[in-house]
Amino acid sequence: MRTSIATVCLSGTLDEKLVAARDAGFDGVEIFEPDLVASSDSPEQIRTRAEELGLSLDLYQPFRDFEGVGPDLLEQNLRRAASKFALMNRLGIETMLLCSNVATARSGDEQLAAAQLRELGDLAERFGVRVAYEALAWGRFVDGYEQAARIVRLADHANIGLCLDSFHILSKGHNPEAIETIPAEKIFFVQVADAPLLSMDVLSWSRHHRLFPGEGGFGLGAFMAHLVRTGYDGPVSLEIFNDTFRQAEPGATAIEARRSLRWLEHEASTFLGASGGRAARMSVTELPGVRPASEVAYVELRTEALEDMRELLGQLGFQSQGRHRTKSVELWSQGGARIVLGRPRTDAPQPTVAGIGLSVPDPGTALRRAIELFANEVPREQDAGDEPLVGVRAPDGSEVFFGAATRTQPPWVHEFGDPVAGGTPLIERVDHLNLAQPWQHFDAGVLFLHSVLDLQTQPSTDVAAPVGLVRSQVLRSADGIVRIALNLVPSGERGEAILPQHIAFAASDVLSLARSARERGFRPLDIPANYFDDLQARHAMDPLLLDELRELNVMYDRDESGEFLHFYTPPIGTVFLEVLERRGGYEGYGALNAPVRLAAQYHQRRHAESSA
Structure with missing residues (x-):
């Protein structure tokens, strides 16, 4: 399983976050835009630094409030996207996260959203990058992954795919079984997060109470098993918004994060059982079994x-x-x-x-x-x-x-x-x-x-x-x-x-x-x-x-x-x-x-x- 972690999970400067991810054994990182903006290093220096550390730069995020808008705002959004795509070229990042619109959308017409994503795909193709569309649990019109998958299917563009985020899926009570109906080639990126089972508004829940897998109450083993069965073999990344993690020492937090993904791999393997998952290309292995202490x-x-x-x-x-x-x-x-x-x-x-x-x-x-x-x-x-x-x-x-x-x-x-x-x-x-x-x-x-x-x-x-x-x-x-x-x-x-x-x-x-x-x-x-x-x-x-x-x-x-x-x-x-x-x-x-x-x-x- 290829592992990644969003820089938002860790405290410190961007370079300290990269070093912590390397030391913990991660394969790559997601670059959270505020971390880049606050860095004194140029995009080229960040790219070189990641290469020196043996880390891939897997995702640039987030790009917000794009689809479901009127013609004038769409033009502005495409111009905004072009600048981000050019930045991604400098960083050497091939995939951008696009969150479903929460603020500026005036229409929930899926055909309109798909047409606008298709235009975004044409622009992305010119820069040689891809766009992973993610349904935010609090999206204005698009708040479920199956709805996002329909829009991506309607867009029908090689450079437009999906980002699946376990928090947005499980916090809303959506059944993850339908993940298996999504073609693996249209799943561009996967983010996982656990959380305590709380009764509160989902935005506050997401922004302050996410946890690493194994620390909360979500059924992440089943989520991962459904993903493995699609044939997806890209990065599995941690995107954890948590007030404690952003204050703790980054090295220790990164180790905790890497431990959580190894546990998740074990849980997925256990859930899949002897079948291993049809069409599976991602390798997930169980941990050594231990019998209870006497x-x-x-x-x-x-x-x-x-x-x-x-x-x-x-x-x-x-x-x-x-x-x-x-x-x-x-x-x-x-x-x-x-x-x-x-x-x-x-x-x-x-x-x-x-x-x-x-x-x-x-x-x-x-x-x-x-x-x-x-x-x-x-x-x-x-x-x-x-x-x-x-x-x-x-x-x-x-x-x-x-x-x-x-x-x-x-x-x-x-x-x-x-x-x-x-x-x-x-x-x-x-x-x-x-x-x-x-x-x-x-x-x-x-x-x-x-x-x-x-x-x-x-x-x-x-x-x-x-x-x-x-x-x-x-x-x-x-x-x-x-x-x-x-x-x-x-x-x-x-x-x-x-x-x-x-x-x-x-x-x-x-x-x-x-x-x-x-x-x-x-x-x-x-x-x-x-x-x-x-x-x-x-x-x-x-x-x-x-x-x-x-x-x-x-x-x-x-x-x-x-x-x-x-x-x-x-x-x-x-x-x-x-x-x-x-x-x-x-x-x-x-x-x-x-x-x-x-x-x-x-x-x-x-x-x-x-x-x-």
Whole structure:
């Protein structure tokens, strides 16, 4: 599959955008006209620079408001087009994007539009270029790709074809199956974009909320499969209007973009299945398949507050297995939950939740998949006798390591010494991770977890916090063994301070654990009395259970499938812990309790600051 990206997707100067696209492995770029106009380089210099970088210049865009106009305006439009065609000759670009008219059209007559496109085709032919006509979702008269295809067919000109844009097609709810009725030679260009499923005007949706494939809710695998079946083999390009991407570092964004197209190629191949698609000329290949992880083998915490974290883990019933025989980390465990604890590294800045280890059936295949998705490998420093683990770096700087699944505890555990004998553990395993993400890493984090780890996105939620709305996106494996929630940190220092990361542990009896932890000196996050009064109103609680929840600061939720009990520790630096118990078939995370927890953490922090 030939890959391309519009320069509007990236921040920086035009040259910085070209370099970022080259470094990420793109074949070509679309030149967005404002980027050219703002550049200090001449069209000839830009052409030469792209050649030096090994990039093709695939499309010049956009040309607007051409068809459906009166004779006088048509003459002006043709004169305007001639100047753009001459510019394209200087750039060495052969195809121009023509958007359907949104402002100046006075007629929706398809015969008139086709006749005017035919005149434009004659002009384009003289310059040796082509015009790709695209139906904008908010076009004045032409807002659907099938309508645009009819007009192109009526124009009947070799230099007039179509641009198919997944956003304009899927945002309007158009069925992409009819793409297969379009002759491949009349599809001049293809642009793809994902988006969250929102209820808003389509223009604002398009201009501010587009995402890379795999980050939103569109069915892009089916869209691509229909395209492949036409026999189209030209560029597949990303055209993403997104306020975050235009502020983020262009190199990282370009890698994220390239990862999304490799994921899309996999999705198309999966959708096509064994048939491969009739008339297919575009090569789309699946990613290496990965089987689900059998467990979260460990979570790595990096904090300067080691003594406080050791004390907290001990209060919750974790036991120290000692320091690693060669590395400056230590292991704390209880049941199947393991925490690798160490101080922050200076060579590679990471979040406090610095990494996770997953036990998988085939670590080598998991690594190959990640590398094909442009993740950077992070080899483990290991000495003779150490268990081989392979890992990659996530967009936020954390690490994911893969180890071989076993029926007993992972072999690397013995690198810390012999397991410490203890009583029956109340904590059984890691239930989920809740990771705060800076604004520039949130969507990239969703794509990384979705594509690299094959976790499926769940409906996102917005949670009210004292410092603003927190957007939360849960991704999980089908069996629920791996669950990761990404939280978008509200902007500003206050948001980052009040939204630390957290690890949630599954317990067999959360009330007994809360009581035994209190006997060891543990003080949970203090939950206001109003919350427990509201619980009684909402759920008609058993008074004895309600009194116990209130006494232990344990929160509660219930749905038709079961119950959920959980409590929180105070934050230690930028991380805190949660212990939970799922009863029956409860699969949620206590969403109604989240605003209360966030407010309690905020008040605790403000009290600590005022007391300092």
